[in-house]
Amino acid sequence: xxxxxxxxxxxxxxxxxxxxxxxxxxxxxxxxxxxxxxxxxxxxxxxxxxxxxxxxxxxxxxxxxxxxxxxxxxxxxxxxxxxxxxxxxxxxxxxxxxxxxxxxxxxxxxxxxxxxxxxxxxxxxxxxxxxxxxxxxxxxxxxxxxxxxxxxxxxxxxxxxxxxxxxxxxxxxxxxxxxxxxxxxxxxxxxxxxxxxxxxxxxxxxxxxxxxxxxxxxxxxxxxx
Numbered sequence: 001x002x003x004x005x006x007x008x009x010x011x012x013x014x015x016x017x018x019x020x021x022x023x024x025x026x027x028x029x030x031x032x033x034x035x036x037x038x039x040x041x042x043x044x045x046x047x048x049x050x051x052x053x054x055x056x057x058x059x060x061x062x063x064x065x066x067x068x069x070x071x072x073x074x075x076x077x078x079x080x081x082x083x084x085x086x087x088x089x090x091x092x093x094x095x096x097x098x099x100x101x102x103x104x105x106x107x108x109x110x111x112x113x114x115x116x117x118x119x120x121x122x123x124x125x126x127x128x129x130x131x132x133x134x135x136x137x138x139x140x141x142x143x144x145x146x147x148x149x150x151x152x153x154x155x156x157x158x159x160x161x162x163x164x165x166x167x168x169x170x171x172x173x174x175x176x177x178x179x180x181x182x183x184x185x186x187x188x189x190x191x192x193x194x195x196x197x198x199x200x201x202x203x204x205x206x207x208x209x210x211x212x213x214x215x216x217x218x219x220x221x222x223x224x225x
Contacts, residue, residue, distance in 0.1 A: 013193030014200075016060050016160070023053055026161075026194075028207045034135060035167075037218060040210035041194070043161050045081060045132035058088030060188045061130060061158060062096055065089070068186040070156045073125030077104040078143045086130040089158075103127075105146055123150035129157045134173045134185065144181055154183055162187035165218040172220035191215055 020026035024047055031042040048057045065072075077086025083104045090102045101121030127147045131139055140157055147154045157177065162185075167173050174185045195215060198208035 012060065012063060013189035014197045016189045017194050017197040019056060023047060028210070040207065040214050043133060045085070045160055054084060054088040055092070057085070058092035061085065061089040062092035064158055064186050064188045065093065065128070066096065068156070068158070068184070070128060070184060070186070071126055072128040072155050074121060074123070074127045074152070075100055075102045075130055076123070076127050076143060076147060077102065077130050078139045079105050079107050081132050082130055085132065089130050117146065123147055123152045125152060126155040127152045128155055131157060132160050133163065134159055134177055137173050137177050140177050154181065156183050157185045159185065159187050160189070162190040164191040164215070164220055166220045170221065175220060191219070
């Protein structure tokens with residue numbers, strides 16, 4: 001199976017990296033990952049935590065979606081982080097002339113009131129998943145299962161940052177999702193965008209050295225046959 005492209009040529013990855021650093025969402029230091037690796041950077045999308053930040057974040061997601069050219073009918077945000085992300089993205093898309101319905105899930109089914117596992121528009125048609133990152137791919141797998149069970153069709157995933165590092169094998173978590181589900185994964189920015197930003201930003205030589213070394217040691221190949 002031919003691998004789908006992870007990152008499109010959209011030109012605003014560096015701008016997003018700078019925005020994330022300014023907001024303290026992207027930090028440098030020594031952080032232990034779920035895989036037990038010591039990462040020189042940490043990305044926490046939960047720190048996009050006010051109206052101004054969410055408005056701009058939604059604009060980045062909207063640009064990535066419009067640049068990616070994926071046909072979709074509905075945006076889906078997996079609980080919990082995906083809920084503000086999908087909402088901000090839908091508002092930004094509307095400002096750009098595309099009004100789309102959104103849906104997000106509950107962690108537990110509600111047995112009273114309107115009931116059900118989801119809130120918002122009905123899960124139907126080509127459904128685009130909005131998330132922050134893909135680490136182990138668990139959130140995407142659960143979303144794809146829920147979308148399929150509802151009779152809708154998962155048509156892609158959009159994330160903020162592709163870490164581009166190997167999982168248990170040679171592929172990255174993003175590449176595994178693309179290959180297993182045969183759907184595209186678009187990212188606003190990648191680890192390569194972070195390296196490029198550090199190369200052009202003055203006074204960050206140490207951070208560049210650490211991130212580049214991490215990319216060399218744990219980075220996944222750009223293309224997997």
